[in-house]
Each structure stands twice: as C-alpha cells, then as structure tokens.
Amino acid sequence: MTRHEEPSYFPDFVPGSVITGMGVCKVIDSGHPEFKAGDLVLGLTGWEEYTLITEAESLIRINHQEVPLSYYTGLLGMPGLTAYAGFYEICSPKTGEYVFISAASGAVGQIVGQFAKLMGCYVVGSAGSDNKVNLLKNKLGFDDAFNYKKEKDLKMALKRCFPEGIDIYFENVGGAMLDAVLRNMRLRGRISACGTISQYNDDDDKDDGKKRSDGVHNLFCITGRRIRMEGFMTYDYISSYRKFEEMVVQLLKEGKITYVEDIAEGLENAPAAFVGLFEGRNVGKQLVSCCKRVSPSSLIE
Template identity: 65%
Template sequence: MVGNKQIVLKDYVKGFLKESDLILKTSDVELNIPGGCNGAVLVKNLYLSCDPYMRGRMVKMEGSYIDSFTPGEVIVGYGVAKIVDSSNPNFKKGDLIWGMTGWEEYSLIKSTEAIFKIPSLDVPLSFYTGILGMAGMTAYVGFYEICSPKKGEIVFVSAASGAVGQLVGQFAKLFGCYVVGSAGSQDKVDLLKNKFGFDDAFNYKEEPDIDAAIKRYFPDGIDIYFENVGGKMLEGVLPNMRSRGRIAGCGMISQYNLEKQDATRNLIYLILKQIRMQGFLVFDYFHLYPKYLEMVLPLIQEGKLAYVEDIVEGIEAAPAALVGLFSGKNVGKQVVAVAQD
C-alpha cells in the first residue's frame, strides 16, 4: 500500500477555469490488480498531457462525444505510464504505454482499448504525450485526411505554437505549402518563423482588427485553415478563404470557458465560396496510428521536425499548468512530469 496523489474535480465549472476548481488529495493504493479485474493494468504515471478539450468535460453535458468528469472524482487525460501489474495478456509488468489514464500517481486502467504499447525507441518518453501521441495524430489527421492538401496551397494555422499547431505548420511546409500561423506573443511568433519554419506569423493580440490582419497576411486568400480558436478568428478567416477551400475544425479554445458561446458571423461564405468545413475527433482515426508512426519517426530521427515542450515538475503543478493553457502561458506542448521512469 502506497500513497497516491490525485487531482480531483471540485465541482462543475462555470466561466473561466481556476486552479481552485481542481483539488489535490492523497489516497492509498495497493500495487497489484484487485480480484475480479481481469484484463486490467495498474500503472505508474510518468507524464500527463494538458489538453484544451479537458475543459469541456468539466461541465455537465449530454450528447457529447465523451462523458463529463464527475465532481469529487479523479479527472482523466492522456499520459505516459509504466505498468506495475497486469491481468491482461497483451501487457506485462515493466511495459511502457501511452493513452488515457488518471491524473494521479498510480491508475488502475480497466479498459485497455485506449492505450498503446511504446516500443523501444531512442526518443524522449514525454513525446508520447504529444508528437507521438494524441496531438501528433490530431495534426496528421486534420491536415492530411481532412484537408486533402495540394502542393503550393496557402495554409493558415491558428494557435500555431501549441502542441498541434506547431506540427500542422511543419507538415504543411514539408508538403510544399505556404504557411502562416497566429500566436499570442512576439516570442511565439519568433518561434514559429525561426524554429518551426513558418513562412510568416503574427501576434493576434496586437491586431485591433483581425479581419484586416488576415487580409494583410493572405492577399491571395487561404486554401486551408486549421481551426484551433473559433470566435473572431473564424469570422475573419471565412471571407478570406479561396473558392473550394477546406477548414479542419480541430478546436475552438476561445469558446471553452464561455457559458454562452459567441455567435459566429460570415457563415454565408461557406456557401458563396463552396468551402468545406469539417470537424473531426482523433479517436475515430487511431487505426491510422501505425501509418502515422511510419511517416513521423524518420522525420524526427533525421531532424526534419522541430518539437517544443513546456514541462512542469510534479503532479502538484498540474492544475496551474492546465489553467495556463487558456491564457497562453505555455510555449509548445504542455506536459506534467509526474515521476521518473
């Protein structure tokens, strides 16, 4: 029996997420599989992924693609972990995995459908919270599967310095596209241009007129928009899309903390310009994960992809790290290091 630090949702959240909405508590856990839990694994969590979609699970919502968190219980998300006990023949003690786990030091995972075994590769384990995990798959699916890019097209990525956006921009450049990104600080703009190789980038917080800014950066229009923000950014993009442009609806972080979502203007351009806008959930595309690894691993090993992580130490730092996503405090993929392997 050992102590198990956990992050618990205090109650359903209204308005902007606060650190006080998440409670740190300690319970006891036995380091073996309880009787009757056939097919389960007990893991020691090493890294936890902070992702904007988690905010949507902190309200009581029916009809969503994923269940709401339950107040008083441990929240869950993607992470990297080491198996300490197993009653599943496909996993053994000592295996490293990534997938859905609890925001705690130790987790009992009863359903292993959403976890993947990590092979012995010369890459940091934390990469499996991002570039080699859900974020990487999201960028891959959104750009290649949803947007069907063509060489030479003009691509715009919002929230471009985040876990997904930084990869979308680089995939687009490698594919032969012209790429512009938006971010929330000059340091992030510099990162997009100097490290990730974007052709151009702008700080949306310094633009009093988003419509005018988009016209300035895209005088010939946009073929592909990778949507991470929503709200005013989407309104500004729509009139500036080219005929038969494509929009991948990945996320809308500007709306997640609002009790009443903003109405979106300019939707008429979906018709006038025959734009295809498609939302997607990466969970439906995990069957493509082997194909994604086949593409991305050589790019990492050959140094053709840059990847930036923002890692905080200790599960105690997890609430602040998650809250910080919504004000842009993170630079790159936000990760919580729970323990060392």
Template identity: 70%
Template sequence: MTKVILKNYVTGKAKESDLEVVPTEAVELKVPEGSKDVIVLKNLYLSCDPYMRGRMTKHDTPSYVPDFIPGEVVTGFGVSKVIDSTHADFKVGDLVWGTTGWEEYSLISNPQNFFKINHPELPLSYYTGVLGMPGLTAYAGFYEIASPKEGEYVFISAAAGAVGQLVGQFAKLMGCYVVGSAGSDEKVELLKNKFGFDDAFNYKKESDLDLALKRCFPDGIDIYFENVGGAMLEAVLNNMRLHGRISACGMISQYNLAEPEGVRNLFQIIPKGIRIEGFLVFHHYAKYPKFEEMTVQYIKEGKIIYVEDTVEGLENAPSALIGLYEGRNVGKQVVVVSKE
C-alpha cells in the same frame, strides 16, 4: 501518494482553485485477485489538453467524452509504465500511452485504447504530444481532412500549441505556404525561426484580424486549420479562396465563455464552396501506426522539431492546465509525475 480532483463543476472561466491536489488512500500496486484484463500503471508524464475544459462543466446531453465527476480523479492522456497486468497484450515493464488518471498510479480495466510505445529511444514525453494524441490529431486533421496539395496557402490558429506547431511543419514538408497566429511575440518568433513558418502574427496586437489575414494572404487561404473559433473564424471566412477547406480541430477561444460567440458571415461558405469538417482523433486511431512510422522518421532526420513546456510534480498540474486556457504555455504542456 496524491491525485488531482475536480472540486465542483465550472461555469465561465476555469480557475486553478477548481482543481485540488489531495492525498490518496493506500493502495496495493497489484491487480486485484481474480480480475481479468486489468493493468496497473505507474504514471510518468501527463498531458494538458484543451478538450479537458469541456469535461469540467456539467452537460445536460452527453458529449464525446464524459464529464469529470467532482471529487473523483481527473483523467487525461498520459505516458505510463505497466507494473502489473492480467491482460495478454500488456506485460510488466511495457511503456504505454493512453487515458490514465492524474495520480501516481492508476488501475485500468479493459485497456483497449492504450498504445505500446515503440520508440523508447526518443523522449517518452513525446508520447503526450508529437507521437501521441496531439500528433495524431495534426496528422489526421491535415492530411485526411484538409486534403492538402503542394503550393497551397495554409493558415493555422493557435499555431504554437501542441497540434498547431506540427500542422505547420507537415504543411511545409508538403511545399505549402504557411502562416500561423499566436498570442505572444515569443510564440511568433518560435513559429518563424524554429518551426519554419513563412510568416506569423500576434493576434493580440492586431486591431483588425481581417486586415491581418489580407496582409499575410493577399491571394487568399486554401486551408485553415481551426483551433480557435469566434472572431478568428469569422475573419478567415472572409479570406478563404474558392473551394477552400477548414479542418475544425478545436475552438479554444470559446471554452471559457458562458455564452459562446456567434459567427456572422457563414454565408461565405456558399459562393466560395468552402468545406468545413470537424473531426475527433478517436475516429482515426486505426491510422496511428502509419502516422507513428512517418513522424518518427521525420524526427530522427531532423525534419520535425517539437517544443514542450514542462512542469514537475502533480502539485503543479492544476496551474499547468489552467495556464493552457490563458496562453501561458509555450509549446506542448506536459506534467512530469515521475521520470521512471
């Protein structure tokens, strides 16, 4: 059996060599004698997510999630099957999603942040994405934080990613005008032809982001779903409408920088009355049942389409994660550990 570890803390750009796939010690696949509220999981699918880059760096002050510890197994969201349990809420054979180890089997104490999978008739990998943490992130950030109205103008950066593709589809279902940015022509075509965005552009081909946004939004932007930060955020502020809202989900352009970029035009938020609100998905877990019910119905009715980028095997997990920060993935990046 194998696991993925962080070799050393990272500064600057993360590399595949910062992670290592190593053998694990032989483990008994049972809850240790006398242990209470413990489950043993067989991991099926692992989720590669942008926030994991922050956990690869040593922080002097605690972040919202703990730093990884060099030499210890990397953890992240995943889909798993319960193979032993002393927890009253989880039975052998249950399918669950939550934070697990990047390894074949994990021992989890006090699994209060695990959710049972209620729709195993859908692809289980969906619970790393559209029906898991990224999906709930899109739901909370768009409906709860941005407070959208029919007919509004919505812009989404990193729009072909795990979260962005859903925000765009939620916005279209509300009757909004939706534009996304992405880092390749392939992703731009995906946004327009598969996800139904009204327009999209490849930011790498734009010499002036401010002009690109003026071209797409001649009347300005009501809602910006922020996944990128830096120069894109600066350009967006120039194009926001009066009382616009920015739902700040992530800033992936900054994660690999030793010194984050500044945004020089924050004064724009004052005369325009712009509201910028950041959020963490953990604060919205109570909304998961409502989100799941709505999204499952949309999926079954064909109103939401979800694209995944999958790799097979733990040995390919480091490459998949680092590829996320280089924009190599098309859609939600998933690592398949075992299909059953």
C-alpha cells in the same frame, strides 16, 4: 438545451473523482495477455502516481523508445495524430497551397505547420504573444506569423499575410478568428475544425452583464466560395496510428521535424499548468512530469 448541457465526447467530471488525461506510463503489473510488467504504454490515465486501468484495449504500446518518451503525449500522441488526421485526411493538401493555422504554437498547431511546410505549402500561424510568434518563424519554420492580440482587424491581418487568400485553415480557436478567416478563404478552400478554445468557457445563459464572444457572421462565404468545413474526432482515425507513428519517427530521425514542450515538474503543479492553458502561459505542448520513481518517466498532458 444549452451548450454546457450538450453531451461531450468525454464523460462529465465528477467532483471528488480522479481527473484523467492522456499519459505515458510504465506497466507495474498486468493481468492482460497483451501487456506485461515493464511495458511502456500510451493511453488515458489518472492524474496520479499509480493508476488501475481496466480498459487495456485503449492503451497503445510504445514501439520507439529511442525518441523522447514525452513525445508520446504530444508529437507521437493524440496531438500528433490530430494534426495528421486534420491536415492530411480532412484537408487533402496540395503542394504550393496557402495554409493558415490558429493557436499555431500549441500542441497541435506546431505539428500542422511543419507538415504543411514539408508539403511545400506557404504557412502562416497566429499566436498570443511575440515570444510565440518568434518561435513559429525562427524555430518551427513558418513563413510568417502574427500576434492576434496586437491586431485591430483580424480580417485585414489575414489579407496582409494572404493577399491571394487561404486554401486551408486549421481551426483551433473559433469566434472572431473563424469569422475573419471565412472572408479570406479561396474558392474551394477547406477548413479542418479541430477546436474552438476561445469559446470553451463562454456561458451564453449566464446573466451577469458580461459580453460573450461574438458569433460567426460570415457563414455565407461557405456557400459562395464552395468551402468545405469538417469537424473530426481524433479517435475516428486511431486505425491510422501506426502509419502516422512510423512516418513521424522517420521525420525525427532525418531531422525534418521538431517539437516544443513546456514541462511542469511534480503532480502538485498539474492544476496550475492546466489553468495556464486557458491563459496562454504555456509555450508548446503542456506536460506534467508526475512520478520520478518510475523510470524513465511518467507524464500526463
């Protein structure tokens, strides 16, 4: 079985059907006892102006309308809960630890970095442009950051940023970055395996003469340094959502956390915004505002 034949946690897209994604919606009509017209909800919806949702149990009612509704697709939505679960639940951080985050300016990475700073950790992130590096250091409070596209040797870049090694790595990239991190991890370090975006579009079975991404060669470090690496799915932690929501809303009210969004206007711009994710064009959480007729807004990620 090849990588692309392996089952995914989402069903395969069927050509001609509606694309789905997490969104913030306003209920127009409801036959479900727990939801009524006018409610604002977060959940899986279609890339369309109106969606019929038959599995209402997957929806979460929005409790805090005093914060920007768009945050419920990012900071207070799946990316936020992903950051919360991957950092606190998987990595069990301690004050003063050394934390590295790849794809650090993205929807999840920027939240993990701020959680780590609030814990009193030393935090470094990598990103794919100087603009994103400046964002990490000057707006999001990272201690340091680097543009991985400008580094000839990722292992040496990490050694420069972490002369004493890395305690926690929040993994969003995979491939060469993971390989470099493994050589720089400290004894009993923890790796939260959230994603491997550098490898999502690889096809090892395609014979077109193009070089595929390098494999990971330094897995021996996991044994010698007693590193714990754990993958996770956000929905495994859905029972923690309300606890997470209240914590983050309080941090927002106290001005202790911020969030960067990149919003494309109009449903017709959703395909270009989606493709831009794989080219690194977005700065922060990529959203599409798709229905101006529903107040205050309807957004999809």
